[in-house]
Amino acid sequence: MATLEKAKFQALSVLRAALPEGVSVSESDLVKPPQADMGDLSFPCFGAAKVAKGNPVAIAKEVAEMIKPAGLLGEIRAVGPYVNFSFNKSAFSTAVLEEVFGRAMHFGHAADKRGQRIMIEYGQANTHKEVHVGHLRNLALGLSVVRLARANGYDVIPVNYPGDIGAHVAKCLWALKKFHGGTLATENRGRELGRIYAEATAKVEENEAYKEEVAEVLRKLEAKDPEWDALWVQTRQWCIDELAAIFKELGCEYDRIYYESEVEGPGKKLVADLKTRGIAEEGERGALIVNLETPEDLGVFLVLKSDGASLYSTKELALAMLKDKEYPDIAKSVVVVDSRQSLYFKQLMATLRRMGFEKPMAHLGYEFVTLKDGAMSSRKGNIVSYEDFRDEMVAAAAAETRARRTEWSEERVNAAAWTIAEAAMKFGMLRQDTEREITFDKTEALAFEGFTGPYIQYAHARLSSILAKAAGETVSVCSASDDAGEYALLRLVADLPGAVAAAADAYKPSVLAQYLFELAQAASAFYRDVPVLASNVSAADRCRRLAITEAARVALENGLWLLGIGAPREM
Numbered sequence: 001m002a003t004l005e006k007a008k009f010q011a012l013s014v015l016r017a018a019l020p021e022g023v024s025v026s027e028s029d030l031v032k033p034p035q036a037d038m039g040d041l042s043f044p045c046f047g048a049a050k051v052a053k054g055n056p057v058a059i060a061k062e063v064a065e066m067i068k069p070a071g072l073l074g075e076i077r078a079v080g081p082y083v084n085f086s087f088n089k090s091a092f093s094t095a096v097l098e099e100v101f102g103r104a105m106h107f108g109h110a111a112d113k114r115g116q117r118i119m120i121e122y123g124q125a126n127t128h129k130e131v132h133v134g135h136l137r138n139l140a141l142g143l144s145v146v147r148l149a150r151a152n153g154y155d156v157i158p159v160n161y162p163g164d165i166g167a168h169v170a171k172c173l174w175a176l177k178k179f180h181g182g183t184l185a186t187e188n189r190g191r192e193l194g195r196i197y198a199e200a201t202a203k204v205e206e207n208e209a210y211k212e213e214v215a216e217v218l219r220k221l222e223a224k225d226p227e228w229d230a231l232w233v234q235t236r237q238w239c240i241d242e243l244a245a246i247f248k249e250l251g252c253e254y255d256r257i258y259y260e261s262e263v264e265g266p267g268k269k270l271v272a273d274l275k276t277r278g279i280a281e282e283g284e285r286g287a288l289i290v291n292l293e294t295p296e297d298l299g300v301f302l303v304l305k306s307d308g309a310s311l312y313s314t315k316e317l318a319l320a321m322l323k324d325k326e327y328p329d330i331a332k333s334v335v336v337v338d339s340r341q342s343l344y345f346k347q348l349m350a351t352l353r354r355m356g357f358e359k360p361m362a363h364l365g366y367e368f369v370t371l372k373d374g375a376m377s378s379r380k381g382n383i384v385s386y387e388d389f390r391d392e393m394v395a396a397a398a399a400e401t402r403a404r405r406t407e408w409s410e411e412r413v414n415a416a417a418w419t420i421a422e423a424a425m426k427f428g429m430l431r432q433d434t435e436r437e438i439t440f441d442k443t444e445a446l447a448f449e450g451f452t453g454p455y456i457q458y459a460h461a462r463l464s465s466i467l468a469k470a471a472g473e474t475v476s477v478c479s480a481s482d483d484a485g486e487y488a489l490l491r492l493v494a495d496l497p498g499a500v501a502a503a504a505d506a507y508k509p510s511v512l513a514q515y516l517f518e519l520a521q522a523a524s525a526f527y528r529d530v531p532v533l534a535s536n537v538s539a540a541d542r543c544r545r546l547a548i549t550e551a552a553r554v555a556l557e558n559g560l561w562l563l564g565i566g567a568p569r570e571m
Contacts, residue, residue, distance in 0.1 A: 002497040003095040007072040011041055011085050014073070018066040020052035020059065039075075039084035040491065046081060056081035089482035093490045093548075097477040100493065100551040108151065108496040108558045115153035117329050120146050122336035123160035123252060127239035128172040130194030131246055132383035133440065134338070134369045140429040141366055142336045143252050143564040144509040151562055152504035157327055160257045161319065162243065164236050165264060166310075168197060170218035173231055175200030178213075182231065190242030191387065193235055198383075222264075222309065246386060250422075251564050258322065260315050267318035271304045279354050280304075290351045301347040313348060320352055324359060332360040334507070339365035339435075364507050366434035393421035396446055397454075401571070416571060420446070420454050423565045427453025430563055431513040451517050453565055456556060459520035463553040464569035466532055467546065475550050478543040485530040486548055492522045493555045500562060509563055516559045523552050 001009070008030055015025050025043065033042045045063070049056035057080055064078040072095065074088040100107045122142020125131045146158045175196050176182055184192050204210045220228045247254070271288055274280035283289040286306035292298035303313045323333060335345065345363035352361070398417035405413065424445040431451060432438055444450070448458050467475070499515035502508075531537050532545040557567035 002494070003072070003092065003099045004494045004498060006095070007085075007087055007092065008041065010071050010073055011043070014067045014070075014076075015043060015063070015083070018063045019048055020054070023048040023051045033082075033084060036488070036491075038079060039077075039086040041085040041087075042079075043083040043085075044081060045083065049081070087491075089484075089487045090480040092494070093482075093487055094477060094480045096490045096494045097547050097551055100554055101477060101547070104554065105558065107554055108500045108562070110151065110153035110497075110501070115155060116331040117155040117157065117327075118149065119157045119159060119323060119327060119330045119333045120149065120336065121159045121161055121333070122146075123247065123254070124162060124337065125243055125246075126163040126168060127190070127236050127243070128164075128169045128193045129197055130191055130383060131243065131386040133386060133389050134383075136250075136386055136389070136425060137366055137369050137429040137438065138336055138338070139247070139250050139252055140426040140564060141364075141434065141509065143250065144426075144430055144512075144562060145334070145336065145364065145504075145507050147562045147564065148500060148504035148507075148509065148512070151500050154504075157255050157330065158253065159323070160247075160252075160254045162240075162257070162259060164239075164259045165221065165232075165261045167214075167218055169232065169236075170221055171200040171204065171214050172197040173221070173228065173235065174210075174214045174217045175203065176235070177231070179203075184238075188242070189235075190239040191385065193239060194385075218309070250426075256326070258319060263315045263318040263322060264310050266322070267310055267314035267316075268304065268308075270318050270321065271314055274303065274355070279351070290347075290354070292347055292350050296346075296350045298343070298347050298350055301351055303351070312344070313351075316348055317351065317355075320348075320357060320361070324357070330359070332362065334362045334364055336364045336366070339367055341365065364434070367437040369429070369438045369440055390421065390425070393424055393442060393446065394418055396442065397421045397424070400446070416568060419566045419568050420457065420571065423453030423457050423560070425453075426564050427456070427513060430509040431517075433508060433510050448571075453560075453563075454571075456516050456520040456560060457565070457568055458571055459523045460553055460556040460560070460567045461569060461571040462527055463523055463549050463556070466527060466549050467553065468569070469533055470542075470546055473546060474543065475546045476543070477547055479540040481541070481544055483530070485526060486545065489522045489526040489552055490548060492519050493551050495519075496555045496559060499559075503562075512559055512562060516556065516563075519552070519555060519559070523556065526552065 008027055011030060012025060012027065019025060029047070030041045030043055033039050045056040045060045049059050052059060057078075060078040060081050060083050064076050064083050067076045069075065069088065072087055072092050073085055075086040077084055103109070120142065122138055122145070124138065125135045142158070146156050149156045172193055176184070176193070179199070180196065200214070204214060217228060221232055271280060274290070275288060280288045280290050280303055283300065283302070287302055288304040290301040290303055292301050301313060302311060303317065305311060320333075323330070337345070342363065342365055349361050394417050397420040398413055401408070401413050401416050401420065405416075408416075424442075428440055428445040429438065445452055446454060448454050495515060499512050503511035526548070530545060532542065532549060537545070560567045
């Protein structure tokens with residue numbers, strides 16, 4: 001059990017003994033006071049007063065007087081209608097250090113790693129389109145949600161579902177043959193195909209006659225026409241190779257990558273079966289639909305075009321069946337897709353339930369990453385590609401690092417620049433709740449001050465620098481102290497397990513991002529105000545403060561890793 005949980009358990013025990021008969025109390029009733037000088041935990045007595053038919057201020061005073069300091073609990077006092085607990089600084093600090101040193105790289109994680117098995121699908125960048133900044137939010141969010149779920153005790157199966165067939169592929173290949181002779185240079189061919197797709201979209205919008213040409217290409221692709229199928233196989237592999245490189249670069253690993261092409265055929269058969277079973281029916285124009293107007297109030301769900309062509313829904317229904325077949329022990333499936341698809345996923349899940357598929361499925365939506373002139377669209381071609389964005393961020397980080405670290409080799413500068421740029425990109429995508437749109441400010445994201453990834457990395461590097469200067473010295477739980485400066489940092493370190501659990505439960509890495517920012521601020525105050533290596537520091541204080549430095553460093557490193565971000569020891 002984490003130290004903070006032990007302290008809460010002790011507070012609950014004494015509260016239950018002291019509260020009036022009939023009053024119940026649970027962990028959720030214990031809150032953190034708004035100010036540190038008010039204590040570490042607070043119990044509001046309003047509910048107790050209602051049950052006991054008394055005055056909450058009087059009950060708080062009576063309860064506080066009955067409780068004596070013991071274990072991790074220090075001063076207990078009534079503040080208006082609240083019973084406030086202050087921890088025993090020395091005992092609590094020692095327990096936190098023992099917890100951190102005992103768990104090391106697993107500090108902050110749930111102790112029991114034998115939880116439910118869940119599947120998390122994220123990524124979904126299409127072949128034959130450029131990967132852009134909007135995809136980066138999906139990838140950063142999905143990666144962090146996977147790591148947080150694992151840290152919270154879940155057995156996670158991460159999967160991806162790229163779109164490798166459909167109208168966008170037909171449009172791209174049509175333009176490739178019509179305007180580019182069917183060939184490309186050998187470099188960045190997947191990315192070039194994305195540009196050709198944007199070019200094709202513009203040309204089709206300018207010339208109505210081109211629409212039928214593209215439609216004919218789509219029909220030939222679905223019919224496995226040898227010439228078009230061979231071009232699809234070749235270009236698809238180019239895209240898959242480049243997507244794999246981006247996934248690897250960002251740390252995104254998958255147990256299984258599903259492709260739309262492998263569920264298109266099964267999807268059409270499944271929809272035909274739905275019609276036979278009366279679940280699907282013909283709509284007004286001959287397309288197959290599932291009428292979800294009653295009782296779900298979700299309108300009409302289109303599952304097959306009138307010409308027999310598949311839709312996202314056609315394939316996604318079959319995908320759910322395939323996932324269940326391959327991973328029958330999955331308790332829940334979570335899909336990370338932007339919020340525009342909210343209605344679609346409600347319709348999909350409702351249709352699956354009508355089919356008798358009851359396994360829980362959740363849609364984790366997120367809002368746009370926007371440009372100053374509006375939302376990005378690979379169809380319109382007004383995107384910021386991930387690679388251009390990354391290169392600009394790395395170049396800016398390298399220039400800053402080169403200016404600060406004139407003695408560093410270029411190799412050392414470049415390694416640091418990537419780590420800093422990755423933190424700026426990912427933290428910038430994760431620090432806001434998923435319900436909020438992001439207008440990404442590159443200069444702000446790269447800053448070493450403020451609510452940024454590099455700021456938190458810098459706090460970690462500063463702590464690492466202190467430890468490096470004491471290289472060879474023993475760093476362990478060597479003495480106890482109730483020093484306020486030391487305690488302020490360790491009190492926040494103790495909050496990491498709770499922040500991880502809260503972020504994992506809500507699928508909100510932003511909760512952890514906010515915690516790490518506060519911890520970095522506390523670390524900054526610590527190495528500014530509390531001498532660690534000064535010559536006038538006693539051996540016992542030096543040993544203990546080095547241990548605190550290491551504990552804070554571990555908490556920052558572990559928290560950053562859960563966000564998919566590295567923790568450099570020098571910057």
